[in-house]
Amino acid sequence: MNSGILLVDKPPHLTSHDVVARMRRLAGTRRIGHAGTLDPMATGLLILGVNSATRLLHFLVGLDKEYLATIRLGWATTTDDAEGEPLPVDGAAAALARLDDEALRRGISSLTGVIDQVPSSVSAVKVEGRRAYRRVREGETVELAARSVTVSAFDLRSSRAGEGFVDVDVRVECSSGTYVRALARDLGAGLGTGGHLTSLRRTRIGAFGVDEASGLDDLDVTASLLSPAAAARRTLPVVDVTAQQAGDLSHGKRIDAPEPTVGGPMGAIAPDGRLVAIVERRGETLKVVAGFPDTEAGA
Template identity: 70%
Template sequence: MNSGILLVDKPKGITSHDVVARVRRLAGTRKVGHAGTLDPMATGLLLIGVNHATRLLHHLVGLDKEYLATIRLGWGTTTDDAEGDALDASAPDVVAAIADDSVADAMSALTGEIDQVPSAVSAVKVDGRRAYDRVRSGEAVELAARRVRVAAFDLLDARHGDGFLDLDVRVECSSGTYVRALARDLGFALGTGGHLTALRRTRVGRFAVADAPTLEDLDVASALLPAAAAAALALPVVPVTDDGARDLGHGKRVAPPADVEAFTGAAAAVDPAGRLVAIVELRGGTLKVVTGFPPEASA
C-alpha cells in the first residue's frame, strides 16, 4: 500500500479513532493517523494519513475549518452538546421572547478574534492529560481562555419548539476553535443556555467533504491522494532539482530556485517527478528540512 492522504466522511456515532482502526484494516498497515478529532456525535470530513504520509498530518491539523451546526437555545449541558446532562432550562416564555436582532447581535459579538474557553470535555491537555479524561475521573476542570478566530458565524435558519429555539448556523474558524463553546457562549449571551445538537465538518483548508467518500464506500487504493498533491493544497510548493532532492533527502540545506516566490513558514519541496521530498522552511536563504519523506512515501 502506497502512502497518501485520505478524505473520509465520518458517520455519526463513532470516534475518529474508530475510523483510523477501520482504515488500518482496509489498508493493511498500522501506520495510519488523522488530523483533527471529530466527536462521536459529529459527522463530516476527517483527513487520514497512511504510511509515511502520516508525517504530513502535523502540517494539516492547523488549517482553518468550516462547520454546519445546529445550536439549541433554552438550556445548556455538561458537555455543551446533546451527549451531556441537561442543566437548568429557561422558562418557555423567556426562550419565545428571544428577538432576531438579539441573536444577530450575540452572533456578531462571537465573530472575529475572540478569547474562548474550551469546553471542559475536550481534548485540551491539562498537565499532560486530556481534559475529558480528568472530567470523567471526577475532577473539576477549569480551562484557560485562548485566542481563536471565527471568520464567519452565519445564521441559516431558526425554528421555535416547545421551550427551545434551534438555530442552524455555518461557522468558519481557526484550528482550535470549539463550536460547542460557541453554542454555550451564545446561549449565555442570550440568557438562556445553549448547546449543540448537530455538527458537521464540511471543510478543512482546501479539502472539502464533497470530495470524501463515506466510510462504507471507502476504497483506500483508489481514494488515496498522493502526499505531494495533498501538500500542494495546504502549503506553497517549491520545485527542486533531482540533485536538490537528493541533498534534502540527506538532510542537507539547498538553495531555493531563483524564481520561487518568497514564502514564510513551511513549504512543500517537490522533485521533477512530482514526488514530495520534504517539508522545508527558509533559513538563512536556504531550504532547511522540517519533515523528510522517503522515496516510497509519495511515489
C-alpha cells in the first residue's frame, strides 16, 4: 500500500477512532492517523493519512473548517449537544416567544469574528495532562479557560419553531480549535433561551471538501488515495527541486534556498512529481522538517 491522504465522509454514531480502525483493516496497515476528530453524533469530512503520509497530518490539523449545523434553542444541556442531560433555562419560554430572525442575526453577529470562546467541558482539551471529557465523565467539575478563535462566517440559513423550541440551521466557517457546540451554547445564552447542538456536519477542511470524500461502505482505498504531493500542493506553498537536490533532502541535507521562498513550511517536489520533504527556510538554505521515503509513489 502506497502512502497518501484519504478523504472519508464519516457516518453518525461512529467515533473517529472507529473510522481509523476500519481503515486499518481495509488498507492492510496500522500506519493510519487522522487530522482532527469528529464527535460520534457528527458526520462529514475526516482526513486520514496512510503510511508515511501520516507525517503530513501535522500540517493539516490547523486548517480552517466549514460546518453545517442545527442549533436547538429552548434549553441547554450538560454537554452542549443533544447527548447531554437537559438544563432548563429560566425565562426561556418568554424569550422564545419574542424571538425573530432579526434577534437571531444579532445574536449570531455577536459570535462572529475574533471572539473569546470557552470550550465545552466535554471537549478534548487537556487539563493537567488529561482530557476534559474524561474528567467530566468521572464526576469532576471542569472549568476551561477562554481562548481566542476566529469565526469568519456564521450564517443563518433557516429557522423553524416546534413545541417549546426553535431549531436554527446555520453555516459556520471557523479557525481550527473552534467548538460549534460552544457557539450553540453561547447563542442560546445570549438570547436567553438556552441552546445546544442537535446536528453537525463538517463540509470542508482547508481546500478539501466533503464532496470529494467517500463513504465507508463504498470506499476503495487504493483508488481513493490522494498522493502526498497532491495533498501538499493543496495545503502548502511548494518549491520544485532538482533531482540532485531531492537526493540531498532525502538524506537530510540542506539545500540552497531559491528566491523567492516563504518563511513557513513548504512542500519540496522532485522532478518526478514526488513529495520529497516538508522544508523550512533557515537563512539561505532549506532545512528538512519532515521527510518522505522515495520508495513510495508520490504523483
